[in-house]
Each structure stands twice: as structure tokens, then as C-alpha cells.
Amino acid sequence: MLSRYAVKSPWLFRINTGSCNGCDVELATTALIPRYDVERLGCKYTGSPKHADIVLVTGPITARSESYLIRMLDEIPEPRVVVAIGICPISGGVYRDSYSIRGPLDKFVEVDVNVSGCPIRPQSILDGVAQAIGIWKEKIKIFHKA
Amino acid sequence: MAQFFTIALRNFLKGPTTDPYPFGETYTPENYRGIIAYSPELCIGCGTCEYVCPSGAIKLRHHESGMNFSYWLSTCCHCGNCGYYCPTDAVFNSNDFHTARAQSEKYDATINDDIASVQCSRCDAMIPRAVDALLARAYDEITDTVRHRASLCPDCRRLEQFERMYL
Numbered sequence: 241m242l243s244r245y246a247v248k249s250p251w252l253f254r255i256n257t258g259s260c261n262g263c264d265v266e267l268a269t270t271a272l273i274p275r276y277d278v279e280r281l282g283c284k285y286t287g288s289p290k291h292a293d294i295v296l297v298t299g300p301i302t303a304r305s306e307s308y309l310i311r312m313l314d315e316i317p318e319p320r321v322v323v324a325i326g327i328c329p330i331s332g333g334v335y336r337d338s339y340s341i342r343g344p345l346d347k348f349v350e351v352d353v354n355v356s357g358c359p360i361r362p363q364s365i366l367d368g369v370a371q372a373i374g375i376w377k378e379k380i381k382i383f384h385k386a
Numbered sequence: 387m388a389q390f391f392t393i394a395l396r397n398f399l400k401g402p403t404t405d406p407y408p409f410g411e412t413y414t415p416e417n418y419r420g421i422i423a424y425s426p427e428l429c430i431g432c433g434t435c436e437y438v439c440p441s442g443a444i445k446l447r448h449h450e451s452g453m454n455f456s457y458w459l460s461t462c463c464h465c466g467n468c469g470y471y472c473p474t475d476a477v478f479n480s481n482d483f484h485t486a487r488a489q490s491e492k493y494d495a496t497i498n499d500d501i502a503s504v505q506c507s508r509c510d511a512m513i514p515r516a517v518d519a520l521l522a523r524a525y526d527e528i529t530d531t532v533r534h535r536a537s538l539c540p541d542c543r544r545l546e547q548f549e550r551m552y553l
Contacts, residue, residue, distance in 0.1 A: 277404050327441065330492065331461040334441045346489070354492055356485045358441075358463035361418075363407045368486035370408050 249282040250376050253292030253316065257309050259299030262359035263326040267296060269362050276362040281369060289315040294372045300328035300335045301343035313349050319379040321372045323353045325365065330354045419464045419479040422457055426499040428476035429455060431514050435468035435477050444468060457497035459485060474519035506539035513539045
């Protein structure tokens with residue numbers, strides 16, 4: 241029965257992997273400012289990886305943050321949807337091929353949605369989260385059948 | 387204090403300030419730097435955009451019948467350098483912000499267009515064409531002489547110059 245309600249309110253969890261903070265500011269904007277208000281889509285930010293349904297990853301995965309990212313991703317239960325926020329986790333962006341960059345993100349985890357931009361517009365984040373919710377609904381359906 | 391109440395009353399009457407975006411239209415500024423727009427008929431294939439692109443999103447490749455312009459959205463940082471330096475305004479930032487893509491579309495080039503070369507009007511060499519926007523930058527007015535010289539390959543232009551001056 242819980243799964244029926246869980247579908248309607250996925251919880252968001254964000255991981256900063258050495259981002260310049262631009263995308264994190266935009267994520268905070270999307271969540272906190274009533275103008276964009278991601279909670280209209282039924283989403284809520286959570287502080288614990290164990291409660292996460294949709295994972296938003298920012299930053300180009302620096303050498304220092306790599307082990308933390310792997311540990312954090314291990315704690316997030318399946319089914320989950322991973323969204324890469326900004327060009328850094330998608331392809332490395334302007335930091336691509338740098339000596340201290342271990343990215344892109346899809347080396348470590350199966351990414352579902354990419355939202356590119358530098359930084360991204362709050363409206364684009366809403367777009368990406370809406371797509372992620374669609375994927376998450378399908379994933380949870382398959383998960384409960386299995 | 388009076389000003390505060392004026393604003394509070396105005397906001398109370400104006401209704402919610404939430405942007406209706408995923409369910410409705412949103413406001414995008416005219417000069418918002420979004421996904422790149424490209425017009426192949428204006429492009430001369432000079433490669434300036436590729437040179438100034440800090441994230442390597444633009445690639446120009448040579449092939450038999452001309453050049454190929456490709457743009458990879460997943461690494462574009464929307465800095466606007468390409469549009470700023472483009473001599474003919476063939477590349478510029480549109481205000482399209484719809485950049486959320488599924489993982490399966492990650493490596494798809496958003497723009498992939500061919501820039502056709504033209505034949506020299508005197509020999510059969512293939513040269514990059516000169517568009518009017520470029521000629522307008524170089525000359526005060528575009529006369530038939532200017533157009534004729536622009537249609538020649540460098541070798542033929544040198545020959546013609548020699549014939550005009552010494553023969």
C-alpha cells in the first residue's frame with residue numbers, strides 16, 4: 241500500500257562532488273524560492289541518502305570526492321533515479337581531461353537523466369526532475385512486480 | 387513602513403508568484419544564453435567558434451565536399467563566446483533552455499550540419515564560400531568586382547591580379 245503513495249512523492253537527495261557551487265545555488269533556488277517551488281511536483285529534499293529516491297549529482301567528481309561519492313551511492317537504496325545536474329557530471333564540461341577529475345558520472349553509476357547547462361536554469365531543473373519522476377514511476381512498478 | 391504595507395497589499399492582490407512552468411508558460415529573457423542556434427547558409431567555416439569554445443562543444447571537420455559543423459550540448463557551457471566572435475553571426479545563443487535529456491541521447495549531436503564548398507569560377511578547385519555578411523565586413527559596398535574576386539580561389543586571384551596590373 242505504501243508504494244502507491246511513494247510513487248507520488250519521490251524524495252530528492254543531492255550530492256556535491258566538487259562543484260563550483262553554481263548548480264547547487266540553482267538547486268537551492270528551485271527548492272526554496274516559492275517562484276520555482278519543486279514541491280509542486282511532490283518532491284521534497286532529504287538529508288539522508290537512505291531516504292533518497294531521486295539523486296541529483298552536481299560537480300565534475302574530483303579526485304578527493306570520488307571515494308565519498310561511491311560510499312554515498314552505495315547507501316542509496318534501489319530503485320533510484322540518478323540525475324546529472326550541469327555539464328560537469330555529464331561530460332566534465334570545461335574541466336574535462338583535467339588531472340584531478342575522475343568523471344564523468346556514468347563511469348560510476350547508471351545515469352538516467354542529464355540536465356545540461358552551466359549553471360542550469362531552475363526551469364530546466366524542474367524539467368529534469370519531471371522526467372526523473374516519470375522514469376522513477378516505471379522503475380518502482382518493475383521493482384514491486386519482481 | 388507605509389511602503390512595506392503598499393507592497394504587501396499589492397502582493398496580496400496580485401496572487402501567487404509561483405512560476406507555472408512545468409504546467410504552463412514561463413518568461414524567458416530575450417538575450418538569455420540557451421542552446422546554440424546555427425544557420426549553415428551564413429557559415430563560412432572559419433573555425434573561430436571552435437577555437438574560442440572553452441569546453442570543446444563545437445567541432446569543425448573537413449571532408450571531401452566541404453566541412454561539417456557539429457555541436458554537443460552535453461558539454462556546452464553557454465558562455466556565448468561563439469556568438470560573440472562569429473564574423474557572420476551564423477552561430478548565436480537562442481533563448482531555448484530545454485536542456486533536460488535522457489541518458490540515451492547524451493552523445494547525440496544537437497546540431498550536425500554540412501557547410502558545402504563552392505567551385506572556383508576559373509579553375510576546378512573547391513574553396514570555402516564567401517557570404518555577403520563577411521564581404522560587408524570587409525568592403526563598404528559589395529560591387530560585382532568584389533563578388534567576382536570572392537568567387538576565385540587564392541591562386542586564380544593572384545593570377546588575375548597579375549594580369550590586371552602587368553599584361
